[in-house]
Amino acid sequence: MNIADCYRLLGLRAGASFDEIKASYRRLARQYHPDVNPNNQQQAKDKFIQLTEAYKLLISIVPPSGASSVDSSAAPSAAANPSASASTARPQVPRVSPKPPVTIKRKGPKVQFNPSLSEAEQLLKQDSYEQLQRFLKSQRFPRAIALVEGLAQRIPQDPEIRQWQAITYQRWGRYLIDQKQLEKARIYLKKALRTDPHNRSLWSEVERDFRRMEKIF
Numbered sequence: 001m002n003i004a005d006c007y008r009l010l011g012l013r014a015g016a017s018f019d020e021i022k023a024s025y026r027r028l029a030r031q032y033h034p035d036v037n038p039n040n041q042q043q044a045k046d047k048f049i050q051l052t053e054a055y056k057l058l059i060s061i062v063p064p065s066g067a068s069s070v071d072s073s074a075a076p077s078a079a080a081n082p083s084a085s086a087s088t089a090r091p092q093v094p095r096v097s098p099k100p101p102v103t104i105k106r107k108g109p110k111v112q113f114n115p116s117l118s119e120a121e122q123l124l125k126q127d128s129y130e131q132l133q134r135f136l137k138s139q140r141f142p143r144a145i146a147l148v149e150g151l152a153q154r155i156p157q158d159p160e161i162r163q164w165q166a167i168t169y170q171r172w173g174r175y176l177i178d179q180k181q182l183e184k185a186r187i188y189l190k191k192a193l194r195t196d197p198h199n200r201s202l203w204s205e206v207e208r209d210f211r212r213m214e215k216i217f
Contacts, residue, residue, distance in 0.1 A: 007054075011024055014153055018059065028051050032044045060131070061128060063120065111129050114160070116157060117155065148161070166193070170192040170205055173187075177212055189210065
């Protein structure tokens, strides 16, 4: 199941927010829960499982709404407390120009900074890269592909993400060769080259994979 399928199953447009995903899943989960479909439990169960898988995949790559924003309720204004008297108010002090925001240094491997991305997109890119590396290390290739395809749809203008996508296809293709699934491996190796056609080092790796396939034949 790819990212586009997940959005379609939940009745959402591509790039829907975290809150929209949750709301749609809750509504559809109630509708298709086997307990409320006693006359067609098996079909409802299959649909319920598909919805749950799509929901889990999307929330793993879409950041929670307002995750990077400041909670304004933590600092109520004086207008919100009209009972405060003028005698208890603090004396006003000259206003100081705010300092520029401090960039939080995050642990983990660095990714290329893309000035065309917003701060939220840059953080999403960093988080997704770290998660992608964990998926590849544990050979969870379908999850890795779903993650990087969703990221490429959400941030299509970033060339580094396109490189990750191509490399993920190539790594999956190489794994499929080891599993003797040669036709499927050929499909993903070709997808890798189409995704990042100017990456010379990728071409070298794919050529090596094709030579391995020829030896197996």
